[in-house]
Amino acid sequence: MKALLASLLESSLNSLQKLCVTQCYAIKCGYIADVYVSNRILDSYSKFGFLSHAHKLFDEMCQRDSVSWNTMISGYTSCGKLEDAWCFFKGMRRSGSNVDGYSFSRLLKGIAFGKMFDFGQLVHGLVIKGGYECNVYVGSSLVDMYAKCERVEDAYEAFQDISEPNSVSWNALIAGFVQVRDIEMAFWLLSSMEMNDAMIMDGGSFAPLLTLLDDPVLCNLTKQVHAKVLKLGLEDEITICNAMINSYADCGLVLDAKRVFDGLGGLKDLITWNSMLTAFSKHELKESAFELFIEMQRSWIETDVYTYTGILSACSGEEYQIFGESLHGLVIKKGLEQVTSVSNALVSMYIQFPTGAMKGPLSLFESLKSKDLVSWNSILTGLSQNSFSEDAVKFFSYLRSSNIEVDDYAFSAVLRSCSDLATLQLGQQIHALAIKSSFESNEFVTSSLILMYSKCGVIKNARKCFEQISSKHSSTIAWNTMILGYAQHGSGQVSLDLFSQMCNQNVKLDHVTFTAILTACSHTGLVEEGLEFLNSMEPVYKIQPRMEHYAAAVDLLGRAGLVMKAKELIESMPLNPDPMVLKTFLGACRACGEIEMATQVANHLLEIEPEDHFTYVLLSHMYSDLKKWEKKARVKKMMKERGVKKVPGWSWIEIKNKVYTFNAEDRSNPLCQEIYLMIEDLNQEMQWLDSDNWFDQASLLGLNHF
DNA sequence: CTAGGGTTAG
Numbered sequence: 001m002k003a004l005l006a007s008l009l010e011s012s013l014n015s016l017q018k019l020c021v022t023q024c025y026a027i028k029c030g031y032i033a034d035v036y037v038s039n040r041i042l043d044s045y046s047k048f049g050f051l052s053h054a055h056k057l058f059d060e061m062c063q064r065d066s067v068s069w070n071t072m073i074s075g076y077t078s079c080g081k082l083e084d085a086w087c088f089f090k091g092m093r094r095s096g097s098n099v100d101g102y103s104f105s106r107l108l109k110g111i112a113f114g115k116m117f118d119f120g121q122l123v124h125g126l127v128i129k130g131g132y133e134c135n136v137y138v139g140s141s142l143v144d145m146y147a148k149c150e151r152v153e154d155a156y157e158a159f160q161d162i163s164e165p166n167s168v169s170w171n172a173l174i175a176g177f178v179q180v181r182d183i184e185m186a187f188w189l190l191s192s193m194e195m196n197d198a199m200i201m202d203g204g205s206f207a208p209l210l211t212l213l214d215d216p217v218l219c220n221l222t223k224q225v226h227a228k229v230l231k232l233g234l235e236d237e238i239t240i241c242n243a244m245i246n247s248y249a250d251c252g253l254v255l256d257a258k259r260v261f262d263g264l265g266g267l268k269d270l271i272t273w274n275s276m277l278t279a280f281s282k283h284e285l286k287e288s289a290f291e292l293f294i295e296m297q298r299s300w301i302e303t304d305v306y307t308y309t310g311i312l313s314a315c316s317g318e319e320y321q322i323f324g325e326s327l328h329g330l331v332i333k334k335g336l337e338q339v340t341s342v343s344n345a346l347v348s349m350y351i352q353f354p355t356g357a358m359k360g361p362l363s364l365f366e367s368l369k370s371k372d373l374v375s376w377n378s379i380l381t382g383l384s385q386n387s388f389s390e391d392a393v394k395f396f397s398y399l400r401s402s403n404i405e406v407d408d409y410a411f412s413a414v415l416r417s418c419s420d421l422a423t424l425q426l427g428q429q430i431h432a433l434a435i436k437s438s439f440e441s442n443e444f445v446t447s448s449l450i451l452m453y454s455k456c457g458v459i460k461n462a463r464k465c466f467e468q469i470s471s472k473h474s475s476t477i478a479w480n481t482m483i484l485g486y487a488q489h490g491s492g493q494v495s496l497d498l499f500s501q502m503c504n505q506n507v508k509l510d511h512v513t514f515t516a517i518l519t520a521c522s523h524t525g526l527v528e529e530g531l532e533f534l535n536s537m538e539p540v541y542k543i544q545p546r547m548e549h550y551a552a553a554v555d556l557l558g559r560a561g562l563v564m565k566a567k568e569l570i571e572s573m574p575l576n577p578d579p580m581v582l583k584t585f586l587g588a589c590r591a592c593g594e595i596e597m598a599t600q601v602a603n604h605l606l607e608i609e610p611e612d613h614f615t616y617v618l619l620s621h622m623y624s625d626l627k628k629w630e631k632k633a634r635v636k637k638m639m640k641e642r643g644v645k646k647v648p649g650w651s652w653i654e655i656k657n658k659v660y661t662f663n664a665e666d667r668s669n670p671l672c673q674e675i676y677l678m679i680e681d682l683n684q685e686m687q688w689l690d691s692d693n694w695f696d697q698a699s700l701l702g703l704n705h706f
Numbered sequence: 707c708t709a710g711g712g713t714t715a716g
Contacts, residue, residue, distance in 0.1 A: 039707075042707095043707065046707095066707090067707050068707090069707095070707045070708080071707050073707090074707060074708085100708090101708060101709095102707055102708045103707095103708085104708080105707095105708040105709055106707075106708060106709095108708095108709085109708085109709075135708095136709075137708050137709050138708080138709080139709085140708095140709040140710070141708075141709050141710095142709090143709085143710085144709065144710065147710090166709090167710080168709050168710045168711095169709075169710080170710085171709095171710040171711065172709070172710045172711090173710090174710085174711090175710065175711070202710095202711080203710095203711050203712075204710045204711035205710090205711080206711080206712095207711045207712045208710085208711055208712080209711095210712080211711095211712075237711095237712095238712075239711050239712040240711085240712075241712085242712040242713065243711080243712045243713095244712090245712090245713090246712075246713070269712095270713085271712055271713045272712090272713085273713090274713045274714080275712075275713050276713095277713090278713065278714075304713090304714095305714070305715095306713050306714050307713095307714095308714085309713095309714040309715050310713080310714070310715095312714095312715080313714085313715070340715085341714050341715050342714085342715080343715085344714085344715040344716070345714070345715040345716095346715090347715085347716090348715060348716060349715095372715095373716080374714095374715055374716045375715090375716085376716090377716045378715075378716045379716090380716085381716055382716095407716095409716055410716090413716085
């Protein structure tokens with residue numbers, strides 16, 4: 001009989017047909033009355049998710065034992081239908097079949113998956129009533145359930161109730177503390193487990209723990225765990241290796257990640273490949289990511305949604321646009337375009353291409369049937385990043401009016417648009433909303449708030465937001481934004497003070513910190529200090545200077561009139577100066593009246609960036625200053641021939657919910673006479689200030705640090 | 707027929 005069933009189950013028919021045939025055969029031969037036979041068919045139905053068939057068979061069975069009931073409970077919990085599972089659980093008790101350890105562990109697994117803490121407590125009560133709390137299977141399920149609900153104390157109590165906990169119980173408990181990011185407790189449990197000779201440690205003990213080691217400051221810990229893993233001979237445990245690849249990558253040690261990857265040889269599974277792929281993508285090692293992706297194709301490694309989200313996130317920047325588009329084709333071919341995560345990855349890829357229009361991303365987004373929070377936020381971020389600021393604000397209010405969840409990402413993005421719009425009232429309204437939704441202390445939201453208030457000229461409020469951050473030692477971006485805010489307000493000394501506080505409090509510095517601090521020096525004329533910062537970046541702070549740092553330093557020297565020093569700096573740069581550096585230098589040449597050098601640099605710039613209006617406009621102004629009208633006319637003509645247009649600068653001010661825009665010499669406003677009179681008054685006042693010495697100026701402006 | 711563990715997009 002067993003042989004018959006086995007051969008039927010192995011037939012070449014697809015599984016549902018196979019099971020139906022098996023069932024018919026069993027009925028025909030009268031085997032169906034055998035509980036063992038029925039249970040086996042029942043189990044197959046529920047394993048493949050054919051629950052209506054299972055249910056029907058269950059109803060038709062003339063005899064049911066606890067295995068039959070438990071099978072039904074498993075079937076329903078494993079597809080998330082907890083209510084149905086619960087009905088069977090209750091039915092089981094009513095029918096006189098005793099619920100047992102199997103029933104509880106299955107039910108609890110479903111509860112853990114759904115993180116239904118209250119339900120879990122109720123079942124825990126029943127477990128105690130039935131006397132199962134010391135059963136290692138039930139107990140471990142309880143630990144897991146509380147762990148998944150992030151109730152680690154309850155998990156710990158449940159763990160202590162188990163009479164003889166095994167490694168699964170330990171692992172479930174460790175995973176619980178990992179889930180709430182309690183590194184210390186997780187490590188303490190791991191070492192307690194290690195001291196317990198009866199416990200065999202495996203992937204389940206180490207892999208979850210490694211997911212916590214995701215920051216460069218923890219890289220030594222990662223290495224130590226790696227050493228321990230080798231010592232225990234667990235280097236072939238695939239889950240550990242996969243987690244290790246991710247840890248090393250998140251700690252910034254991609255090469256170590258690659259070493260683990262290579263060390264696996266033929267033991268690699270799909271998660272291994274995906275993890276390595278994502279590691280390369282995260283570190284902008286696009287070529288390596290593509291090589292790996294192609295190797296996967298060549299070696300006939302199956303690909304899945306993770307593979308595509310991984311490789312799609314490697315496609316940033318102009319030169320990868322063509323690859324990104326090809327991958328989009330592949331995604332369509334594989335039928336993955338409607339998978340939310342893949343579509344989200346496509347959207348975020350498209351929004352950062354230099355041709356950054358929102359048309360493509362928006363149509364992708366609109367055709368996506370199941371949108372999640374990331375989908376909405378990606379579009380919002382896209383609008384914000386591509387300077388569609390008004391649309392970003394509109395989109396944000398649409399989200400709110402449609403009752404779509406608005407989270408910290410959304411707040412951060414829309415506040416950035418408020419900064420770009422420099423509309424204080426709107427920014428304040430959104431600030432109020434952020435407070436109401438308790439996102440105001442989030443690092444990213446706070447930074448956007450600081451930026452918004454700085455841009456709107458209310459540096460005091462920016463400072464207030466900054467002061468309210470709970471864990472200042474870990475929020476580099478908030479410090480950077482605050483330093484930059486003061487720098488742009490001309491309070492360079494405050495920026496420098498913040499910088500030393502940052503160092504004293506061991507806040508992590510990054511390349512943006514130095515851009516901010518160099519800007520501060522340049523806006524305050526602190527030449528020596530600025531150069532000192534630039535020169536110490538690499539040797540002292542271990543941060544490689546980037547193009548923007550050199551640009552800032554050139555600006556610093558240019559503003560101080562040290563154009564030759566700026567030239568020397570550019571010549572000594574280890575990188576080839578990019579257009580930004582050259583444009584800054586050009587500005588410095590003009591300001592210092594270095595016509596020859598300006599002309600040279602300008603000619604070079606006109607060659608490499610003929611479409612940018614900056615160089616033409618600057619040359620034109622310079623020739624005006626020098627009254628060289630012919631040369632000015634030549635520049636204007638060149639612009640016209642090449643179709644380059646000057647982008648006029650606009651200013652705007654928000655008064656009582658209305659935004660007034662104007663540009664230079666604008667007389668279109670009906671109140672323009674009054675406005676110009678006021679400007680004259682202000683000018684006079686400024687001249688009066690100018691006649692005093694600068695100490696008095698500083699004190700009038702409230703800059704007491706001078 | 708029971709329990710734990712590794713990869714994704716903003």
